[in-house]
Amino acid sequence: MDISFLRKIHFFSELNDDELKKIFSVSSVKNFSKGEMIFFETEPYIGFYIVLEGGVKIFKISKDGREHILYFIYPYNTFGEVPMFEQYDKVSKEEFSYPANAMALEDDTKLLLIRSGTFYNLLEKNKSMSLKMLSGFAKKLRHLNKHIESLTQDVPRRLARYILDEKKQKSGEGKEYFELRMSKHDLASYIGTIDETLSRALKKIQDEDIIEVNGKKITVLDKQKLAKLAE
Amino acid sequence: MDISFLRKIHFFSELNDDELKKIFSVSSVKNFSKGEMIFFETEPYIGFYIVLEGGVKIFKISKDGREHILYFIYPYNTFGEVPMFEQYDKVSKEEFSYPANAMALEDDTKLLLIRSGTFYNLLEKNKSMSLKMLSGFAKKLRHLNKHIESLTQDVPRRLARYILDEKKQKSGEGKEYFELRMSKHDLASYIGTIDETLSRALKKIQDEDIIEVNGKKITVLDKQKLAKLAE
DNA sequence: CGTAACCTTGATTAAGATCAATTCTCGTGG
């Protein structure tokens, strides 16, 4: 079996075939269907996941039952790594748990589970791997910083930022439009608002001929104006 | 000179005397007065800082001139490490810059500057250090996650959370009160609101006999109620 | 083609930002 796809995962990129085989042999591939829970907050920690296909949302539920999405994770990215490293320097072997909930966004979402124990050994042996992980964490930190900054802006601005970011990521594919990878409900939750407000915000910037919305398809008509709106 | 205080810095804790000396010899101690800028966003990256005395705020300025505080940093904690690791796996040697602004909060704020070049060598040699750094990043990530979650709550709730967190950190000192380490303006900016709203929120929970405010001194009168307010 | 999930629209309400004064605090110089 060809497992070289594992090299698409950032911090495995420099491992040799034997090391990849070893990782693959101790990790497990799991399939999830749309809406299926991968783990719950407070559930005991067993390891972190890598998305191979599909998508995942990471979210919290506040006591009044509201959902707040922290991240969307797509292929070759990881989630649930934080407790693994918090654990590392703890003297006491207290139980660690997942800090948030994770749910599959699509049918046939395929994940690789890397169990904590097996991963520590790898880290010990591959100096480059911890640097790669550091770089991954740095990216997440930068992303969260942006997100926090964004949450103090008003909704149309937050939305404009999101669209610009998505557009940037999908650019180079020669397309003038992109498809939302999640439901509008999930997008609303991610930008920190509710369905109705998102709907109105989308309508507003559509009425100003800045974007065109067609179901999940969003076409940017005027990038200048959009950038100005996002500031 | 005794430089064993460096071991209070989390990821230096397991280094031996020689290694500490080496770090100290290549890093520089800098003093800042209240309000003085340490670096500006977009300024070229030279390395990261460790707070030895005093305090620092990390913030962004939005185009309308509003300030948004992302973190407060106090002794033995680091800031500005993110670009160092983003750089690490970049092939092109493009210029890196600080992702936000940093300002000293107090007079005689003392910082240790660790330049990127010198630090890479250390990382190469000390496997344990990158694990420690990973653990530090993990803590920051968890902190930011909480902060994001918090920003979708209303102001009294955000404030209650902040006070509980501060109280927790200062507990064990036998005190029933604690002192705000920053101006109310900075606190307002940190919890994502403005001075007036913070003032009213403080008054509100004071009127409910949950806390007592006296300048920068905050006494928690009813921890139960406060926790309930924070959820 | 029917039903549930998803999305949009309208009317109303509530939270917090804005604008405009005061009041408080504290360091400095007379």
Add this chain to the structure above:
DNA sequence: CCACGAGAATTGATCTTAATCAAGGTTACG
């Protein structure tokens, strides 16, 4: 030691944004 003045904090009145409540409309899929 007191008076002044600047920055910090508070208070009140008003306005804006977005959440809430309540229907409808659309879409996808069995």
